[in-house]
Amino acid sequence: MDSFGLVLIIVLIILILVSAFFSGSETSIMAINQIKLDNASEKGQKSAKRVNSLRKRVDEVLGVILIGNNLVNISASALLTYFVIKEFGDQYVWVGTLILTILIIVFAEIAPKNFAAKKPEAIAYPASVILEFLTNSFGWLSKILNFFSSKVTGVKNEDNYFAQNLNRDELKSVLTKETEEVDKEEMEAMKSLLELKELTVQDILIPMSEVISLNLEEIESFVNDERDRFYPVFEKENSEVLGFIHSKEIKQLEEFKMNSDDFLIEPYYVPESTQLFSQLKNFQKNGTEVALVVDEYGEKTGLITLEDLIEQIVGRLNEENDDLAIVVNDDGSVLVGGSVIVRDLNKHMSWNLPEDGAKTLSGLIVKHLDQIPTGNICVTLNDYKIETTQLEDNVVRQVKVSKII
Secondary structure (H helix, E strand, C coil), X not given: CCHHHHHHHHHHHHHHHHHHHHHHHHHHHHHCCHHHHHHHHHCCCXXXXXXXXXXXXXXXXXXXXXXXXXXXXXXXXXXXXXXXXXXXXXXXXXXXXXXXXXXXXXXXXXXXXXXXXXXXXXXXXXXXXXXHHHHHHHHHHHHHHHHHHHHHHCCCCCCCCCCCCCCHHHHHHHHCCCCCCCCHHHHHHHHHHHHCCCCEHHHHCEEHHHCCCEEHHHXXXXXXXXXXXXXXEECCCCCCEEEEEEHHXXXXXXXXXXXXXXXXXXXXXXXXXCEHHXXXXXXXXXXXXXXXXXXXXXXXXXXXXXXXXXXXXXXXXXXXXXXXXXXXXXXXXXXXXXXXXXXXXXXXXXXXXXXXXXXXXXXXXXXXXXXXXXXXCEEEECCXXXXXXXXXXXXXXXXXXXXXX
């Protein structure tokens, strides 16, 4: 082999490396995460901004890459054919073609694309300098080819390949995937935040049967149970609500002998069909933390507080006073109050009890039986066994729930 043949081999190797560059660049530009790219761009990283700019012109970029890659591979094929004929004769051209095909597939396609798919930033950022120059120089040619391509296929190149518009369900699905960058609690909070538009006030209200109401004349003599809560205040039984008073303010009435009117919060009513997200904004707009919930007939059905909404996002507050009060038995079953919200129990135990219709465990049992139980009973719902352990005044006070394995 003379020096000319050696030069041809060196040129051939360079062409294969250039082909590998185009293949890896194409994969990295397409595979790089748009969210991470936007984040890096916002932090001022020039290479990220450059890649973002190229992705906005992806049709031109891909066209330039394909043109370049094909020119390189055709050139390599022509050079190898010339070299084989010169050195070994026509009869060995097929051997050269086979060797070149294997080299291109392995070293100019599979290897660079696999690496670029696993580490797109490592390829896309440095490659963007050359791709930007080539696109600015030959983008016009790519546009012409794309124009004729769109006429043949009938597909217009107007869509954004990298649009990250996810609907709420898709985003929640993304948030179920574990990641090292975001811990489990943060993921749960983000999922709960998305659920605020799916849930209504009715889903988390405190039923009126569990709301302690105070008579205006009896506030000062009321024995507070040391819990942070709001109490509706009436002038007399079954009259309109005058306002709300907080448990902490009842203490101040006792300590400073002040008038209860100074502490009453003006009553505020919300429909039970109000979305939780809207109610969160309503609390912010009105500067209040508590509201009475009414149904479509104007009847009071419960109470909702800002704390209830916050707990829906970040989890329950004041764990020592938690109404959930779950007792987990050795056999995996739990003892819990009948007034516990099914959704809360599901979230706490990672269960899947039915959440449609009835909101509480007591309501779930009544709905299943189509009547109020007169004695302790046991029902099976899906994969769960629910037993009533305490009844009082036609109300299910305590329930034992176990998952059927």
